[in-house]
Amino acid sequence: MNEKELESLNFPDAPKIxxxxxxxxxxxxxxxxxxxxxxxxxxxxxxxxxxDQAFGVTVRDPDGNTFIDLSAGVGxxxxxxxxxxxxxxxxxxxxxxxxxxxxxxxxxxxxxxKISEIMPEGLRGDCITYFTQGGSxxxxxxxxxxxxxxxxxQIIAFHGGYHGVWHASNALTTGTAYRNGYSPFMGGVIHAPxxxxxxxxxxxxxxxxxxxxxxxVDYLLNTPYTAADDVAAVIxxxxxxxxxxxxxxxxxxxxxxKACDKSGALLVVDEVQCGAGRTGKMWAVEHxxxxxxxxxxxxxxxxxxxxxxxxxxxxxxxxxxxxxxxxTFAANSLSAAVSLTNIELLQDPExxxxxxxxxxxxxxxxxxRGFDCPFVGEVRGRGLMIGIELVEDKxxxxxxxxxxxxxxxxxxxxxxxxxxxxxxxxNVMRVMPSLTIPRSLLFKALDVFRDGLKTL
Ligand SMILES: Cc1ncc(COP(=O)(O)O)c(C=O)c1O
Numbered sequence: 037m038n039e040k041e042l043e044s045l046n047f048p049d050a051p052k053i054x055x056x057x058x059x060x061x062x063x064x065x066x067x068x069x070x071x072x073x074x075x076x077x078x079x080x081x082x083x084x085x086x087x088d089q090a091f092g093v094t095v096r097d098p099d100g101n102t103f104i105d106l107s108a109g110v111g112x113x114x115x116x117x118x119x120x121x122x123x124x125x126x127x128x129x130x131x132x133x134x135x136x137x138x139x140x141x142x143x144x145x146x147x148x149x150k151i152s153e154i155m156p157e158g159l160r161g162d163c164i165t166y167f168t169q170g171g172s173x174x175x176x177x178x179x180x181x182x183x184x185x186x187x188x189x190q191i192i193a194f195h196g197g198y199h200g201v202w203h204a205s206n207a208l209t210t211g212t213a214y215r216n217g218y219s220p221f222m223g224g225v226i227h228a229p230x231x232x233x234x235x236x237x238x239x240x241x242x243x244x245x246x247x248x249x250x251x252x253v254d255y256l257l258n259t260p261y262t263a264a265d266d267v268a269a270v271i272x273x274x275x276x277x278x279x280x281x282x283x284x285x286x287x288x289x290x291x292x293x294k295a296c297d298k299s300g301a302l303l304v305v306d307e308v309q310c311g312a313g314r315t316g317k318m319w320a321v322e323h324x325x326x327x328x329x330x331x332x333x334x335x336x337x338x339x340x341x342x343x344x345x346x347x348x349x350x351x352x353x354x355x356x357x358x359x360x361x362x363x364t365f366a367a368n369s370l371s372a373a374v375s376l377t378n379i380e381l382l383q384d385p386e387x388x389x390x391x392x393x394x395x396x397x398x399x400x401x402x403x404x405r406g407f408d409c410p411f412v413g414e415v416r417g418r419g420l421m422i423g424i425e426l427v428e429d430k431x432x433x434x435x436x437x438x439x440x441x442x443x444x445x446x447x448x449x450x451x452x453x454x455x456x457x458x459x460x461x462x463n464v465m466r467v468m469p470s471l472t473i474p475r476s477l478l479f480k481a482l483d484v485f486r487d488g489l490k491t492l
Contacts, residue, residue, distance in 0.1 A: 037387050042474040045116055046092035050102040050477060051452020051484065058450040059084050060099025080456075085449060090117035093473045095454065103449075104481040107456040108470045111277070111309045111421070114336035115381040115389070116472040122340055122377050129373035136369050138167075138362055143372035150379055151333075155347055156319045158327025164353035167345040167367035171308035171334035172200025174344040175271070177361065178332050179204040179222070181348065182269035182302050185355045190267040192253060192301070194230040196279025196460055199271065199306055208271055211278065211460075226264050228253050230276055231284045234414050234425060235433065235460070246284050250291025257299035269302040269330070270295070274320035277309035280459035281423025281466055283416060286324035293326045302329040302352070308344065309421075312336030313382045313471055316394030316419035323418065339378045343371040382471075389471040393419035396478065400467060403482060409489045411436060422467040425459065426489075435461035440492050447488035453481045 054060075059067060063086040076082065085103070089096040093116055095103045108114065115122065129143065136144070148165045155163055166181070168174045183189055193199065193208035200206060201214055207221035215221075229237065229252060231245035238248050256264040270292055276282040289305075296303045305328040310320035314336060321328055329352060334344030345366070382389050397419040404415045404424055413427035426436035426444075436444075441463060448455055458464050465485070469478060 039474050047094040047102050050094040050104045052102045053452050055099040062098035092116040093470045103452045103454045104477050105454040106467050106469050106481050111468050112335045113470045114312050115378050116470040125373045125377040129370050134370045141369050143369045144367035147372040156322045162350045163347050164350050165345050165347045169342050170344050172202050172205045174332040174346050175199040175205035178304050178346045185352045186268040188266045188268040190224040192226050192270045196230045196276050198278030231288050232282045246288035250288050254295035257295050267301040269304045271304040273306045275310040278458050280464045283418040289324040289326040304330040306332045308334035313390045314421045337375050341371045341374045343375045393471045407486050423464045426463045435463040444488045451484045453484045
């Protein structure tokens with residue numbers, strides 16, 4: 037598919053702000069209604085945008101303003117929103133069956149078989165999927181199953197990690213905003229440093245952050261008197277997402293694999309955000325050659341409809357008693373039909389979306405580095421999972437202050453570009469568009485972002 041064809045899968049006029057105020061009058065009324073009627077515990081409630089229609093990477097609000105979405109709904113719309121093939125799959129499936137409970141049904145069975153085919157080595161062809169609705173519950177399931185399989189109770193997770201907001205998944209998640217006032221969470225979680233080289237707490241003169249962080253987990257797992265003596269699993273994001281878009285070198289996961297093998301702990305890779313092609317391979321763990329014991333997926337595997345789950349080695353899954361974890365809505369036939377279509381598009385030999393994610397990601401990183409802006413501390417990423425770490429001062433690395441971030445966010449939004457920040461100091465801007473983003477729209481949006489930086 038050429039650029040013109042990709043462009044045709046978007047509203048033609050993005051970015052375009054037509055309302056004389058921003059947000060416009062209809063959006064302002066909807067935001068006020070939402071504030072009175074819906075919980076703001078959700079993440080996106082405070083963003084002054086109301087989405088009314090979406091096509092590809094473009095979004096319209098009720099006032100007719102059109103945005104380019106560089107966030108893909110936080111990594112969800114890998115193949116672009118309302119892709120004609122997805123819409124057709126929904127139409128067809130909705131005419132024959134949508135809800136089937138969690139008994140066997142044609143689409144979920146096909147999807148489980150397809151997932152087995154596309155898994156990374158170690159799981160491919162010999163794995164079992166347990167479906168859930170969203171990422172948080174996929175992680176809840178992974179923790180529960182890891183405990184049942186190993187007969188152990190502790191979990192090692194990482195500083196900066198985000199795995200969800202429920203009792204077990206929130207225990208793994210380290211963000212203060214998600215934890216404050218909600219504890220105690222599930223016990224038995226030990227947090228270790230993630231190899232975030234830009235802000236690593238230890239001296240990296242003689243060893244890389246990846247070596248130090250990997251060896252530390254080995255020390256925890258395989259040394260007496262660390263109190264990590266009953267660890268069921270190490271749960272890790274192969275590329276850290278909410279913690280700041282941090283792509284470690286392959287050595288980190290390789291060291292974790294060795295440490296887990298020595299201790300008998302399972303290695304669980306959380307691919308909810310970095311999976312489904314985003315990093316240029318179907319699964320981010322594949323950049324390291326490591327074979328995981330379990331893999332959690334979500335976001336991009338569902339796209340326009342919710343779809344998530346945990347995949348386990350078959351021999352491990354055999355230890356989980358039948359009927360011990362029912363789930364009413366999981367693998368709804370509509371979701372399964374959409375997920376099968378998404379996978380088909382991701383694997384389409386003409387579209388080459390994974391290669392596109394890799395190539396366009398490289399090009400975008402180089403372009404952003406060329407901004408020569410005093411606020412850009414570091415540009416990093418893998419494929420179309422790019423983080424731009426913004427700082428007040430490149431020498432001290434002081435994170436960009438909240439008021440500057442607010443100014444930047446307002447600028448980009450009111451000029452028709454949607455971006456979502458992340459990071460431990462909310463100072464990392466993400467570039468994570470649909471893998472189908474036309475080059476023209478990607479670079480138009482990056483130019484708006486660059487102009488926004490100039491206003492700081
Ligand atoms: C790595 C990772 N795991 C789990 C989750 C939780 O997913 P959900 O929001 O679908 O519950 C997220 C969400 O951002 C995530 O990035």
